[in-house]
Amino acid sequence: MFTERFLRDKRGAALTSEEREILENAISEVKTFGPRTTLAFTGEPLNHSTLLIEGIMSRHIDDRNGLRQLVALHVPGDFVDLHAYPLKILDHEVGTMTAVTVALVPHTRLDAITREYPELARKLWFSTLLDAAIHRAWLFRLGRLDAVGRVAHFFCEMNVRLAAAGLSDGRRFALGLTQADLGEICGLTPVHINRVMRQLREDGMCVFRSSLVEIMDPERLAARAQFDPDYLYIAKPLPGIPSSQTRPIR
Amino acid sequence: MFTERFLRDKRGAALTSEEREILENAISEVKTFGPRTTLAFTGEPLNHSTLLIEGIMSRHIDDRNGLRQLVALHVPGDFVDLHAYPLKILDHEVGTMTAVTVALVPHTRLDAITREYPELARKLWFSTLLDAAIHRAWLFRLGRLDAVGRVAHFFCEMNVRLAAAGLSDGRRFALGLTQADLGEICGLTPVHINRVMRQLREDGMCVFRSSLVEIMDPERLAARAQFDPDYLYIAKPLPGIPSSQTRPIR
DNA sequence: CGGTGAGTTGAGACGCATCAACCCCAGTGG
C-alpha cells in the first residue's frame, strides 16, 4: 500500500479503507529519483501530483543571488505537490534531498475523485491545508525566534512528523540534511548553524552528526523553541511533548 | 454582490456568474466589527467561514511573551478563514485591523457545494492555496531579505493585491496599519521599522504616513525587494512591475 | 490641560554574517 502513511492519524481526516483503496488506484506510476534532484520547476505546468513514499523532499524558492529559502520539507506519507492540482502552476521548485520513491497521481484522476467522492476530496483539501499550517509555523519560527530557537523548533517539528510516520522513536531520527540545508531552512548561514549545533550539544539538548538527529532532552528543546505540536493536527497526544491540546482551552 | 471581488481576475479560477450566484446564496449573514477585534481564537472549533467585504483583517500567532507574528493580511475579496472548513480548528487567531464588513458562510452550505458543484469546490480549494502561496512568499521575505527588503516586498505585495481589488491605483493605497504592525509582519522591532521607512523615503522609493502608502518608484522598490508577482496568480500583467510571467520560461 | 498612542531619534549592546583558515574523510585515479 503506497498510500499507507497518507493522512494517517490526522485529526478529523484519516482515510477509510475504501478511500485508501480509491486513492491507491489513482496512482499511475511509481518512480525513484536520486538525491539532490529537481523534479518540478517554477512556472512549469503540471498534470500530475507526487505522493512521497520514501525519502525526504523539499520545496524551495530561489533568490536572484542563487541562494535558496526552503519553504517546506516533506517526509514519507506527504502529498508533496498536491496543491499543483488546483493551482496547475507552482510558485516554487520541488526537489529531492535524499534518494526517494514517489507515486505519481494524474490530475485527471483527481478530477474524478472530486466529482464522485466529495468526502475524500475534502480530505485531500485538508492535506494541502496542513502544509499551509506548517508554513505558518515556519513563519513564526523565522519571524519570532533567534537562531537556537529556530533550529530547535525545526527539530521538534521533524521529530513529531517523523514519529507520526513511524520513522522516529521520539528521540532519534535520520534527516539526510547537511548543516548548509539547515541554514536554508532557518534563514541562517552554514557557519552560524554550526555554532548553534555546538550550543545545543553543550547545553545537552540535542546532537546532530552525519545527518542524524538525537534529542537528549525533548522537554527543554520544546521549551527553548516555544514548540506546540497542535498545528500538525496529530490525533494522539505525544509523550514528552507538552501541547495546548491537553490543556483546557483559554 | 458581496462575492464580487472573490477570485476576481485570478488565473484559472475566476468564478462564472452561476458560481458567483451559488456562493452568494451560501452567505447566511453580513456583519460589521470594529478595529482591533479578535474574531476567532486558536483551538476553537468553527462552523462558518468569513468572506471579507470591506476593511483589512489579519491572522497571527502569539508567542509566549505576548508578541505576535502576523502570518497573513487580508484585503476585501479574500475568504479569510475558508481553510477552517476542512480544518475545523485553527492554529492561529483571526482579527480585524480596521473596521470591517464580513459575510459569514456556514460550513453546512459548503458541504452542499462540494457535493453538488465540484468545479466551484475546486475554485474554493484554489483560494486557500493562493493563501498558502502567499505564506511561502512571506517565508522567502523573512528568511532571505534584510529589513529594507522585507518592508519593500510587503508593500509591493499589498500594492498588487489591493490594485487587483480596485483599492490601489498602482501607486497609492490605504493600509490601516501602524509601524508596530509592520514590525509584526516583517519580524522587526517598531523602532527599526521607523528607520527603514526613513531610508525608503530618503531613497525616493516610497513614503508611509498615517497608514497611507505612496510608492514613488515601483520598479526600484520591486528590484530592492526581489519582488515577482507571479505567486499572486493575477490574470493580467501589471504595468510597471516586472514579472517572470512575461519572460520566456527558463 | 493632562493623558495616551504613534512616530522619531540617539547611544550602546549583541547576535549573526562575513572572511579566512584548517581538519577530516570518502572517493578517485595514477
Added chain:
DNA sequence: CCACTGGGGTTGATGCGTCTCAACTCACCG
C-alpha cells in the same frame, strides 16, 4: 598504495545590522 580532490564540518577575528533602552515630539481626545 598513495596523492589528490572536494564536500562537509569546525573554529577564530572582525564588521555590520538590528535590538534595546531611553528620551522626546506631536496629534488627538477626554
